[in-house]
Amino acid sequence: MTEAEERVKPPNFLEINFANNPDKMAYIGLERSLTYTQVRDRARALAKSLHRLGVRPGDQVAIMSYNFPENAEVANALAY
Numbered sequence: 001m002t003e004a005e006e007r008v009k010p011p012n013f014l015e016i017n018f019a020n021n022p023d024k025m026a027y028i029g030l031e032r033s034l035t036y037t038q039v040r041d042r043a044r045a046l047a048k049s050l051h052r053l054g055v056r057p058g059d060q061v062a063i064m065s066y067n068f069p070e071n072a073e074v075a076n077a078l079a080y
Contacts (some may be wrong), residue, residue: 014040014076027069039073046077 018036019025034042040052051074055078063074 012079014043014079027072029069035068039076043073043076044080046073047080050077 014026014036017024018040022037023035025033025035027034050061061078063071065071
């Protein structure tokens with residue numbers, strides 16, 4: 001087992017909120033709002049895309065952007 005695999009994973013709050021309140025609004029914005037189900041689905045799809053691009057556990061990833069709700073989706077995707 002690698003060192004990264006031996007580390008204890010912190011709780012995934014998106015999964016916890018999805019399990020308890022799948023249809024509750026996770027993000028409420030001026031232009032659109034997303035439920036926990038929608039955010040989870042988007043984050044998991046992005047996680048798969050990042051994996052296909054070669055991002056692996058232990059890699060460092062940076063986001064250079066304005067403060068958008070999508071940044072939270074990226075952070076959740078990286079948690080997967």
